[in-house]
Amino acid sequence: MIDHKPKIILFQCQWCLYSAEDQTWVDTQLPVNIHLVKVPCTGRINTLYVLNAVQGGADGVMISGCLPEQCHFKEGNLGARRQLDQFADFLDHIGYERNRVRFTWLDLQDRGRIQRDLAQFEADLTKMPKSEALATRVGGHHD
Amino acid sequence: MSAPTDTNLLSERVKALPGGEFLMMCYSCGTCTSKCMIQPKLDPNYNPRRLIREAVFEMEAEAFADTTTWLCSACDLCYPACPQKIHISGVINAVKALAVEQGWKNPNPSAVVDIFTCVACGMCVEVCPYQAVSLVETKVAGRGLIPVATVDPGKCMACGMCSAACRSTSISLPTRHHDKEIIADLWAFLAEEAA
Amino acid sequence: MVDAARQPLIEVKTFTEVEKVEGFVGNFKVTLREKSKYVRADRCNGCGACTKACPIEVPNYFEMNLAPRKAAYVPMSQSVPLIYNIDMDACIHCYKCVEACGALEAIDFSMTDKIVEEEIGAIVVATGFSHFDPSVMSEYGYGRFPNVITSMEMERLNNSAGPTHGALVRPSDGKPPKNIAFINCVGSRDKRYNPSCSNFCCMYSIKNAILVKQMHPGTDVTIYYIDIRTPSKGYEEFYDRAREMGIKFVQGRPSEITEDSETHQLFITGEDITLGKVVEREFDMVMLNQAAIPQPDQNQMSSVLSVAQSPGGWFMEYHPKLRPMDSPTDGIFFAGACQGPKDIPASVAQGSAAAARASRILHSDEWHIEPTVAVVWPDRCVSAQDKSCGICSRACPYSAIDYTQGKAAEVITAKCHGCGACVGECPHDSITQLHYTDAEILAQIRTLLATEPEKKILALRCHWCSYGGADLAGTSHFEYSANERGIKVMCSARMDADFIYEAYRLGAGAVLFSGCHPQDCHYITGQVSGSKRANRLKTIFERMGMSPGRFRIEWISAAEGDKYARVINEMQATLDAIPPEALKEEIERLRPEMARKLTRLPNIPGVQQALDQTDEIIQLMTELHMEKV
Numbered sequence: 001m002i003d004h005k006p007k008i009i010l011f012q013c014q015w016c017l018y019s020a021e022d023q024t025w026v027d028t029q030l031p032v033n034i035h036l037v038k039v040p041c042t043g044r045i046n047t048l049y050v051l052n053a054v055q056g057g058a059d060g061v062m063i064s065g066c067l068p069e070q071c072h073f074k075e076g077n078l079g080a081r082r083q084l085d086q087f088a089d090f091l092d093h094i095g096y097e098r099n100r101v102r103f104t105w106l107d108l109q110d111r112g113r114i115q116r117d118l119a120q121f122e123a124d125l126t127k128m129p130k131s132e133a134l135a136t137r138v139g140g141h142h143d
Numbered sequence: 144m145s146a147p148t149d150t151n152l153l154s155e156r157v158k159a160l161p162g163g164e165f166l167m168m169c170y171s172c173g174t175c176t177s178k179c180m181i182q183p184k185l186d187p188n189y190n191p192r193r194l195i196r197e198a199v200f201e202m203e204a205e206a207f208a209d210t211t212t213w214l215c216s217a218c219d220l221c222y223p224a225c226p227q228k229i230h231i232s233g234v235i236n237a238v239k240a241l242a243v244e245q246g247w248k249n250p251n252p253s254a255v256v257d258i259f260t261c262v263a264c265g266m267c268v269e270v271c272p273y274q275a276v277s278l279v280e281t282k283v284a285g286r287g288l289i290p291v292a293t294v295d296p297g298k299c300m301a302c303g304m305c306s307a308a309c310r311s312t313s314i315s316l317p318t319r320h321h322d323k324e325i326i327a328d329l330w331a332f333l334a335e336e337a338a
Numbered sequence: 339m340v341d342a343a344r345q346p347l348i349e350v351k352t353f354t355e356v357e358k359v360e361g362f363v364g365n366f367k368v369t370l371r372e373k374s375k376y377v378r379a380d381r382c383n384g385c386g387a388c389t390k391a392c393p394i395e396v397p398n399y400f401e402m403n404l405a406p407r408k409a410a411y412v413p414m415s416q417s418v419p420l421i422y423n424i425d426m427d428a429c430i431h432c433y434k435c436v437e438a439c440g441a442l443e444a445i446d447f448s449m450t451d452k453i454v455e456e457e458i459g460a461i462v463v464a465t466g467f468s469h470f471d472p473s474v475m476s477e478y479g480y481g482r483f484p485n486v487i488t489s490m491e492m493e494r495l496n497n498s499a500g501p502t503h504g505a506l507v508r509p510s511d512g513k514p515p516k517n518i519a520f521i522n523c524v525g526s527r528d529k530r531y532n533p534s535c536s537n538f539c540c541m542y543s544i545k546n547a548i549l550v551k552q553m554h555p556g557t558d559v560t561i562y563y564i565d566i567r568t569p570s571k572g573y574e575e576f577y578d579r580a581r582e583m584g585i586k587f588v589q590g591r592p593s594e595i596t597e598d599s600e601t602h603q604l605f606i607t608g609e610d611i612t613l614g615k616v617v618e619r620e621f622d623m624v625m626l627n628q629a630a631i632p633q634p635d636q637n638q639m640s641s642v643l644s645v646a647q648s649p650g651g652w653f654m655e656y657h658p659k660l661r662p663m664d665s666p667t668d669g670i671f672f673a674g675a676c677q678g679p680k681d682i683p684a685s686v687a688q689g690s691a692a693a694a695r696a697s698r699i700l701h702s703d704e705w706h707i708e709p710t711v712a713v714v715w716p717d718r719c720v721s722a723q724d725k726s727c728g729i730c731s732r733a734c735p736y737s738a739i740d741y742t743q744g745k746a747a748e749v750i751t752a753k754c755h756g757c758g759a760c761v762g763e764c765p766h767d768s769i770t771q772l773h774y775t776d777a778e779i780l781a782q783i784r785t786l787l788a789t790e791p792e793k794k795i796l797a798l799r800c801h802w803c804s805y806g807g808a809d810l811a812g813t814s815h816f817e818y819s820a821n822e823r824g825i826k827v828m829c830s831a832r833m834d835a836d837f838i839y840e841a842y843r844l845g846a847g848a849v850l851f852s853g854c855h856p857q858d859c860h861y862i863t864g865q866v867s868g869s870k871r872a873n874r875l876k877t878i879f880e881r882m883g884m885s886p887g888r889f890r891i892e893w894i895s896a897a898e899g900d901k902y903a904r905v906i907n908e909m910q911a912t913l914d915a916i917p918p919e920a921l922k923e924e925i926e927r928l929r930p931e932m933a934r935k936l937t938r939l940p941n942i943p944g945v946q947q948a949l950d951q952t953d954e955i956i957q958l959m960t961e962l963h964m965e966k967v
C-alpha cells in the first residue's frame with residue numbers, strides 16, 4: 001500500500017468523450033493527483049512521454065482513446081495501442097509493473113465511464129506495493 | 144433529353160469525383176453534423192450538412208472558405224449514420240480537392256520536419272493515415288542532396304502519428320502539441336506533486 | 339368489430355389462417371385453418387373464471403409485453419368474440435381452469451386445429467402492417483436503455499385501458515416523466531432500413547404529444563423531426579394546436595442517445611438545423627416512432643393469394659391512381675395498410691371502396707375481364723401428342739394453365755392476367771395472346787422496318803413501365819432520336835425471341851428490349867422470364883459476332899422518361915459510331931443466321947397472311963408516296 005494519493009498521468013485524445021458533461025469534468029474537475037495531457041489523437045503519444053512520466057515518478061499512466069473503427073484519424077488509436085503496449089512490456093521488464101500503464105477505449109454512449117475508470121485505476125494503484133524506488137529503478141531524476 | 148448540365152458547376156464537379164456522387168441526395172437532416180465530434184470539440188462553425196448545401200447551391204467561395212472543408216479528418220463516423228447513405232467525407236474531400244486545385248491553402252497547421260536531423264528512415268511515411276508524407280530529395284545545407292521526409296499540407300490532418308513514430312524526433316506538430324512542451328508540462332506537474 | 343360481429347350476414351372467424359386460395363373471380367376455393375383455442379365457442383360465456391384460476395403468467399403481446407397475462411386469456415377485454423383461449427405453449431396442464439369452468443364444460447384439451455374449405459366470391463385483404471424493431475439502431479439504445487420506448491409501447495402507456503391505467507411512467511423507476519421527447523422517422527426514410535415514409539407517424543407523434551400535454555400539462559414535450567408532413571384536411575391545424583399548447587419541435591435528426599447508467603436519464607444529441615448547432619438535451623423518457631413495415635408473413639400471403647408486391651414489400655395495386663383498391667387478380671381487393679402505410683381515415687375509405695368493388699362481383703352472374711388473354715391451339719400443343727412439356731404452365735405467374743401430359747394445355751381464362759409469358763416461352767408456338775398475336779406484332783415490325791431498316795432502333799416496350807417511360811419522355815419534351823420505332827406488349831415476358839430475330843433479319847439497326855425493374859413487375863415474375871430470355875439472346879448475338887450495343891436490355895420505369903430518352907440517344911450514338919459499310923456488311927452476314935431461326939414462322943396460324951397483307955399495304959403506300967413526290 002502507498003500512503004499518498006497515486007500520481008496519475010491521463011493522456012486523453014481530444015475526441016473520445018462524446019458527452020459534453022464528461023468532457024467538462026475532465027477539463028475542469030480532475031482531482032489534483034491526476035494530470036491531463038490532451039493530445040490530438042492517442043496515435044500522437046510518443047513513447048518518450050510515457051518514459052518521462054515514469055522517470056518523473058508517476059504511479060500510473062492512463063491512456064484514453066476512441067474505440068477501434070471510431071478513431072477520428074482513421075487508425076491512430078490502433079497504432080497507439082500497438083506501440084504503447086510494446087513499450088509497457090519493456091517497462092515491465094525493467095521493473096515498472098505492467099498494470100501501471102492502462103488503456104481505456106470509450107464508447108460514445110458510455111456516459112460517466114471515464115470517472116469510473118479513473119477511480120478504479122486509482123484504487124488499483126493504491127493497493128499496489130510501495131514503490132518509492134520506482135523512479136530510481138528506471139533511472140529518473142532525483143532533484 | 145433533360146437540360147444539358149454545365150460541368151463547370153461546383154455541384155457537377157463534386158459529383159464527378161469519387162465519393163461525391165450522391166451529393167444531391169442530402170435531405171438536410173443534420174445527423175452527420177451531430178455525429179461528428181468537430182463542432183462540439185474544436186470549431187463551432189464546423190458543419191458538414193451546411194457544406195453539402197453550399198456545394199448543392201454552387202456557393203463555391205463559401206464552400207472553399209468553409210472550415211468544414213479543411214477540418215474533416217475522414218474518420219467516417221458519420222457515413223454509417225447517414226440515412227441517405229451519402230459518403231459525407233467523400234463529398235468534403237471532393238470539395239477540398241477542388242479547392243486545392245484552385246490554389247486554396249490548408250489554413251490549419253501541419254506537421255513540420257527538421258531536415259537537419261531527419262534520417263529518411265520512412266517510419267512517418269509508413270504510419271501516416273493520410274499518405275501525406277513522402278521522402279523527397281532535398282538540398283540541405285551541410286548535408287548535401289539527401290532524401291528527407293516532406294509533408295503535403297493539402298493532405299496532412301495534424302494527428303501526430305508521424306511524430307510519435309519518429310525515432311530521431313525530427314517531425315513534430317507546430318502547435319502546443321510539440322514534444323518539448325508536452326514533456327516540460329509533465330515534469331512540471333510531477334515536480335509540483337513531489338514537493 | 340362489435341358491429342361486424344352483430345351483423346347476421348357477416349361471419350367473423352378469429353384465430354384462423356388462410357392456407358390456400360384456388361379458383362378465380364367469383365369462384366374461389368379457400369382453405370382455412372381454424373386454430374384450436376382449447377375453449378369451445380358454443381359453450382364459453384366469457385365469464386373469465388378460467389383466467390382467474392390460471393396460475394401461469396406470461397407477457398401480454400397486446401400490451402406490448404408491458405403487462406402480464408395468464409395462459410388462459412383473452413388478449414383484451416374488448417375481444418370479439420369474447421371467447422377465452424388457452425395458450426398451449428405456456429400451459430402446465432394443471433387443469434385448474436377446467437375446475438373453475440365447472441358445469442359449463444367449455445374447456446376442451448382434446449381440441450385440434452380444424453381445416454375448412456369455403457366457396458368465396460371475392461376476397462378483401464386487410465392484413466395491415468407491422469413495426470420496425472429499433473433495437474437494430476444501436477445509436478438510439480432501444481432495448482439497452484429502459485426509458486427509451488417505442489410508439490406502440492407509448493400507445494399502451496397512454497391508454498386508460500392500458501397496463502398502467504393511463505398513467506405515463508418511466509419504465510426504469512415508475513416515476514412520471516417531466517420532460518419527454520419523440521423522435522420521428524426511426525427506421526423510415528432511411529436507406530439503411532426502409533427508404534420510404536411511413537405516412538402516419540408525423541400525425542400520431544403530434545397526437546401523442548397533445549395527449550400527454552392534455553393529461554399532464556406540466557410535462558415538457560419535444561418532437562425531433564426531419565420534415566413534418568400534414569397533408570390531409572385538418573392536419574396542419576392539428577399541428578398548429580400542438581405548437582399553441584407549447585409542444586416544441588426541433589428540426590434535425592438526432593444522431594445519438596446516451597444514458598446516465600445510474601439515473602437512467604437520457605441525453606439526445608442532434609443538430610438543431612435551423613440553428614446550425616449541435617445541441618445535447620436531457621430527457622426523462624424518449625419515444626421512438628418506428629417505421630411501419632410489411633407484415634412478417636407478407637411474402638407468404640402474396641404467394642398464397644398470387645398477388646404481386648411493390649418495392650418495399652407491400653401488396654401491389656392494379657393501378658396506383660385509377661384502381662388503388664384492386665389487386666391485379668380479379669376478385670381480390672386491398673383495404674388499409676397492407677397495400678402501403680396509411681392512416682385510419684384512408685384505411686376506412688379504401689376498405690369501403692374495396693367492399694363496394696367486391697359486392698359488384700357478388701351481385702353479377704357474369705364478369706368481364708380484360709380481353710388480352712392467352713389461348714392454346716390444341717392441335718399444335720405437343721402435350722396433346724403425348725409429349726412431355728408444360729413450359730407454358732411453369733411460365734405462368736398465376737398458375738392459370740392446366741397442364742396434363744396427353745392433353746392439350748388449357749388456359750383457365752378467368753385466371754389469366756394477360757401477361758403473355760406463356761406465349762413468349764412456348765417453343766412450339768402453340769399458344770397465343772389475343773390482341774397481341776405473333777401475326778399482329780410481326781406485321782407491326784415489318785411495317786416499322788419497311789424503309790431504311792438499318793437506320794431504325796426498334797424498341798420493344800412493356801405496357802406498365804417502359805411504355806409509360808417513353809410516354810413520359812414525350813410529354814416532358816425530352817428529345818430523343820427520331821429513328822426510334824416503338825412496339826407495345828403487355829409484359830417483357832411476351833417479347834418473343836422471334837420478334838427480335840425477325841427485326842434483325844429485316845435489317846434493323848438496333849433493338850431495345852425494355853420492361854419494368856424486377857421489383858416493379860405488374861405480373862409478379864413476368865419480368866424475370868423476360869430478363870432471362872433477353873440475356874440468353876444477348877449471348878447468342880455476341881456469339882454471332884454482332885457489334886456490341888445493337889441489342890440492348892434496359893429496365894425503365896414509367897417515371898423514368900429521362901432514362902428512356904437517354905437510352906435511345908445512346909443507342910443512336912452507338913449506331914452512328916459503326917461505319918455504314920460495316921453495318922451493312924454485318925446485317926448481310928447475320929441475315930441467313932436469323933432466317934434459320936425463323937423457319938417455323940410461316941406455320942404459325944395467321945402469320946403468313948398477316949405478313950402478305952402487310953407487304954401489300956406497304957407496297958400500296960410506297961406507290962402513293964412516290965406519286966405524291
Ligand SMILES: Cc1cc2nc3c(=O)[nH]c(=O)nc-3n(C[C@H](O)[C@H](O)[C@H](O)COP(=O)(O)OP(=O)(O)OC[C@H]3O[C@@H](n4cnc5c(N)ncnc54)[C@H](O)[C@@H]3O)c2cc1C
Pocket residue numbers: 354355356464465466467489490493538542545633635639673674675676680681682683685
Ligand atoms: C403508434 C401508432 C399510432 C397510430 N395512431 C393513429 C391515429 O391516431 N390516427 C390514425 O388515423 N392512424 C393512426 N395510426 C395508423 C393506424 O394504426 C393504421 O392506419 C391502421 O391500423 C391501419 O388499419 P388496417 O386495418 O389496415 O391494419 P391493422 O390495424 O394493422 O390491422 C390488420 C389486422 O389484420 C390481422 N392480420 C394480419 N395478418 C393476417 C393474416 N395473415 N390472417 C388474418 N389476419 C391477419 C392483424 O392481426 C390485424 O388485426 C397509428 C399507428 C401507430 C403505429
Ligand code: SF4
Pocket residue numbers: 168169170171172173174175176191192195224225226227228229231
Ligand atoms: S446525414 Fe446525410 S442526409 Fe443527413 S444532413 Fe448529413 S449528409 Fe445530409
Ligand code: SF4
Pocket residue numbers: 175178179180181191214215216217218219220221222231232235
Ligand atoms: S468524416 Fe468528417 S464530417 Fe464525418 S464525422 Fe468524421 S470528421 Fe466529421
